[in-house]
Amino acid sequence: MIAFAxxxxxxxxxxxxxxxxxxxxxxxxLSELIAAVGLGVVTGAVTKEFLCHxxxxxxxxxxxxxxxxxxxxxxxxxxxxxxNLDVAYRVLTMKIRPGIIRVKSxxxxxxxxxxxxxxxxxxxxxxTVDIDEATNDLFIHNINLPEGDEEKEFFTGEExxxxxxxxxxxxxxxx
Amino acid sequence: xxxxALILLCLVxxxxxxxxxxxxxxxxxxxxxxxHATTKxxxxxxxxxxxxxxxxxxxxxxxxxxSQFLTLLIHALIAIVALAFTNAVSxxxxxxxxxxxxxLPHPAVVDRLxxxxx
Amino acid sequence: xxxxxxxxxxxxxxxxxLVVLIGASTIRLVKGPTPADRxxxxxxxxxxxxxxxxxxxxxxxxxxxxxxxxxxAVLSYVSTLYIAKYLGxxx
Numbered sequence: 408m409i410a411f412a413x414x415x416x417x418x419x420x421x422x423x424x425x426x427x428x429x430x431x432x433x434x435x436x437l438s439e440l441i442a443a444v445g446l447g448v449v450t451g452a453v454t455k456e457f458l459c460h461x462x463x464x465x466x467x468x469x470x471x472x473x474x475x476x477x478x479x480x481x482x483x484x485x486x487x488x489x490x491n492l493d494v495a496y497r498v499l500t501m502k503i504r505p506g507i508i509r510v511k512s513x514x515x516x517x518x519x520x521x522x523x524x525x526x527x528x529x530x531x532x533x534x535t536v537d538i539d540e541a542t543n544d545l546f547i548h549n550i551n552l553p554e555g556d557e558e559k560e561f562f563t564g565e566e567x568x569x570x571x572x573x574x575x576x577x578x579x580x581x582x
Numbered sequence: 583x584x585x586x587a588l589i590l591l592c593l594v595x596x597x598x599x600x601x602x603x604x605x606x607x608x609x610x611x612x613x614x615x616x617x618h619a620t621t622k623x624x625x626x627x628x629x630x631x632x633x634x635x636x637x638x639x640x641x642x643x644x645x646x647x648x649s650q651f652l653t654l655l656i657h658a659l660i661a662i663v664a665l666a667f668t669n670a671v672s673x674x675x676x677x678x679x680x681x682x683x684x685x686l687p688h689p690a691v692v693d694r695l696x697x698x699x700x
Numbered sequence: 701x702x703x704x705x706x707x708x709x710x711x712x713x714x715x716x717x718l719v720v721l722i723g724a725s726t727i728r729l730v731k732g733p734t735p736a737d738r739x740x741x742x743x744x745x746x747x748x749x750x751x752x753x754x755x756x757x758x759x760x761x762x763x764x765x766x767x768x769x770x771x772x773a774v775l776s777y778v779s780t781l782y783i784a785k786y787l788g789x790x791x
Contacts, residue, residue, distance in 0.1 A: 427656050428649035491599055491626045498606040498619060505615055506692040525670040529625065534617055536677045546694060548614045548677065548687065593714045597721075600748060604721045607728050607744055613736050616728075620744040628751035631714065635754050635766075650763065657766040661754055664770050665747065668777035672743060675781050679788030680736040 410459035415451025417458065419443050474580050482571030483526060490531040497532075497550060506552045507536060510545045510562045513574070519581035520545075526573050585641045589634045596630030599623050612688040613680055621673040625666055632662045711759050718752040739783050746776040 422443040423435065430436025435443075465471065497503055510527075514520040520543040524535040527547060537546040547562075568574075606619020639655035642648070686696060722745055729741040750769045757765035785791050 424656060424660070428651075428653035434649060434652060487622075487626060490622050494606065494619060494622050495599070495602045498602050498609065498623075501609065503610075503615060503689070505612075505687055506690050507687060507694055507696070508692065509694040524674060525667075528621060528670045528674055529666070532618070534614070534621060534677055535674050536614070536681055548618075550615055550618050552692070590710055593710060596751070597714055597717045600718065600721050600751065604724050604744065604748075607725060607741060613734065613740065616737065617740055620740055620747075624744050624747045628747050631718070631751045632754045634714075635758055638758060654757070654763050654766065657763065657770065658754055658757075661750065661766055661769050661773065664773040665750055668773055669743070669747060672777050672780040672784070673740075675784035676736060676739055676743065676787070679784040679786075680734075682788040683736070685734055685736055 409464060410455040411451045413464065414455045414458045415447040418450035418454075419447030422446055471580055478576050478580060482573060482576060483530075485571055486526075486530040486568055486573065490529065493531050494550075503550055504552050505548065505550050507546055507548050508552070508559075508562055510547050512543050512545050513563070514543045514577070514582070516581055519543075519577055522577045522581060523574060526577065530568065530573070585637065589637050589641075592630050592634035592637060596627045596632075596634065599627030599630065601627075603627060613685055614677065614687045617673055617677055621669060625669045628665055629662050632658050632665070636662070711755055715752050715755050715759065718748050718755070722748045722752075736787055739780065739787065742783075743776075743780055746772070746780070750776075 423439075426439045426443070427434045429439045432440065512520055512523050514523055520538060524538060524545060527545065528534045532550045533547045535545055536548050538544070539546070600623070603619050603623030606623060607616050610616045610619055635658040636655055639651045639658060643651035643655060681696075687693060725741050725744045725748065729738055729745070732738040732741060750773050753765050753769035753772065757763060757769070782791075
């Protein structure tokens, strides 16, 4: 029942976002509001087992999912800016020293590992190549490994980010 | 006037980073380094060119109150979110598949993944 | 209610530059030594096509172009995932 309600609410919200600006009840027309309710109920009934297949409702807490835009606009965008200046420098000078390293992520949930992997892909000098699904360890291709770092067996997530502590943010959101 | 300059700035930054990404795609020596260029630089550049459209939509919506421009703004924002999310995931999938199919990083100082899964 | 879409001259050179970049990416698409290189080039072309579609929506004054860009983004994502599965030997 909770799974159905959450899925229906998410689907309805998505539909309302897509059709904003269609009329003058708020920003919606009456027919779009009726269609949103109808489609939300149908989508919730059909796909409730996909969105909530673990039956964990931790992410339904508004404090958690409203933190995601704050995270994306604030620390994540800063790191992304630095990443792109770094890539621009590497493209123009071709000073590269690539290698694949292993990072202990320390994430306990799938969503945490997923968000950390995507954040790593879009931030300085690193893309995620593979995830060890048993331990949530990440294998990361680093474009410019500092001298001597190829001897290290493991890295921690915090060592990859210079400007902001992204793993702590992700832990706050997802765990 | 200021808004027009802001739109122009967004477009210039976006096109410049897209150009750097494509240049990296053409210049870098192996698959993984090329992926660095395409994933990061083209995603960032496309976010900025779409942000120009978002700024334009917000500007005219606030000036005229026409809800058509609210639709333009929101849909451009959704396009940005879809772009950033799908690019990160698909580049990860491609890198994983390439490493599985036996393409090793050619100039590389260390490869921990090949040690774990030979 | 008539709408005035302000004629801004600088959308055109931006789209022209993106089209030139799409052309440049196809060099890697033709040259790429391995299939994975070609897949990466296709991914870059997809991203640039989405960016230019969002700009074309303003030039041609059609909001539906942005919706098409969203659908294109999702479909190209699915196709890239299938190409990746095929390259990784899981299919």
